[in-house]
Amino acid sequence: EAGVTQFPSHSVIEKGQTVTLRCDPISGHDNLYWYRRVMGKEIKFLLHFVKESKQDESGMPNNRFLAERTGGTYSTLKVQPAELEDSGVYFCASSQDMGTPLTGELFFGEGSRLTVL
Amino acid sequence: DQQVKQNSPSLSVQEGRISILNCDYTNSMFDYFLWYKKYPAEGPTFLISISSIKDKNEDGRFTVFLNKSAKHLSLHIVPSQPGDSAVYFCAASPNYGGSQGNLIFGKGTKLSVKP
Numbered sequence: 001e002a003g004v005t006q007f008p009s010h011s012v013i014e015k016g017q018t019v020t021l022r023c024d025p026i027s028g029h030d031n032l033y034w035y036r037r038v039m040g041k042e043i044k045f046l047l048h049f050v051k052e053s054k055q056d057e058s059g060m061p062n063n064r065f066l067a068e069r070t071g072g073t074y075s076t077l078k079v080q081p082a083e084l085e086d087s088g089v090y091f092c093a094s095s096q097d098m099g100t101p102l103t104g105e106l107f108f109g110e111g112s113r114l115t116v117l
Numbered sequence: 118d119q120q121v122k123q124n125s126p127s128l129s130v131q132e133g134r135i136s137i138l139n140c141d142y143t144n145s146m147f148d149y150f151l152w153y154k155k156y157p158a159e160g161p162t163f164l165i166s167i168s169s170i171k172d173k174n175e176d177g178r179f180t181v182f183l184n185k186s187a188k189h190l191s192l193h194i195v196p197s198q199p200g201d202s203a204v205y206f207c208a209a210s211p212n213y214g215g216s217q218g219n220l221i222f223g224k225g226t227k228l229s230v231k232p
Contacts (some may be wrong), residue, residue, distance in 0.1 A: 004160070043161070043206060043222040044118065056219055076175045083177075093159055095218065106218060108160030 002026070005110035006092050012115045015033060016089045018080040021112045023092030025074070031055075031095040032075050034108070038088040046090075049075060061086075089113050120144050121209050122223065123223035124227040131231050136194040140207030140224050151220065152181060152192050154203045161206055165192070197230045204228070 005024045008080050017023050021082070025032045034046040044067070047057040050074035060067070064083070069075040089111040122141045128209065131138045140150075148169045153161035167174040167181045174181050180193045194201055207223040 035191070035220075037130045037224075040224070043208075043220075045219045047217045059219070062150070073178055093143070093160070105163065106164065109162070110158065110160050 003093055004107050006090075006109040006112045008112055009110065010113040011113070012117065013082055014117050015084055016081045017072035018078065019082055019114060021077045021079075021090050021114070023075045023094075023109060025092070026096075026107055029107075030072070031097050032052030033093040033095075034070060034075070034089050035093065035108075036075055036093065037111075039084075040077075043091065049089070064068040075104070082114075084116050087114055087116045098113050118143070119223070120147075121207055121221050121223040123205075123207055123226050125226050126224070127227040127229070129231060130197050133196045136192075136228055136230065137196045138192040138194075138205050138207075138228065140190045140192075140223055142189060142190075142209050142224065144209070144211065145185075145188065147209040147211055147221075149182070150183060150190050151204040151208045151210070152179075153208060153222075155206060155225070156203050164205070166228055194228075197228075199230045199232050202230045203229055204217045 007022045015038050019116040030051050032049040037043045048055045049069040052069050066078045091111045093106045093108045121142050151166040152164040154164045155161040165179045167183050172223050183190045191214050204225040204227045206225045210219040
């Protein structure tokens, strides 16, 4: 069974440009999460989808970030326009039901590294 | 301000010895704690967890201890193996409102196990 997949693995863009990151969760997982790790810092929660609905977007930094999950399958995270401080690794994770994160069954993808120059 | 702190950015131990990774937290409302392990260029993978109603949870070579009064937890790996070399993240789950997947992570501790 395929795990959580993310694309691209690395993106290098200039300040002011737009980047779209994609996440394909594990098939059948209703919960999808986006996290971000800025260099040397902790992994920070961005938002949580349950199917196509945003359950919690309290971690989104500002309105330059837009996450979507049309149809409740894959998700995209768009950064527009990108700023230097947006550089980091963006992780996507999925889980099967609301209870499982509390048992640790949050499956992470390999991350998309974003470099903004 | 960081709610989950891992004050040691790195730790080096000899193969076969015990590795002890520490984590402190500030919010007494946290009710579940997790450890994740991360290899380079990979996503974090779940290792072990503990509920706030317990003080110890063991899984093979891995044991997590929780001291609620001190707001401190630790991960013990014994015996340590070279394959354990990775970055270990401590995470907490708040039980107040919000998403159950809203984990709060520490900055991580890089463990190196020398053969």
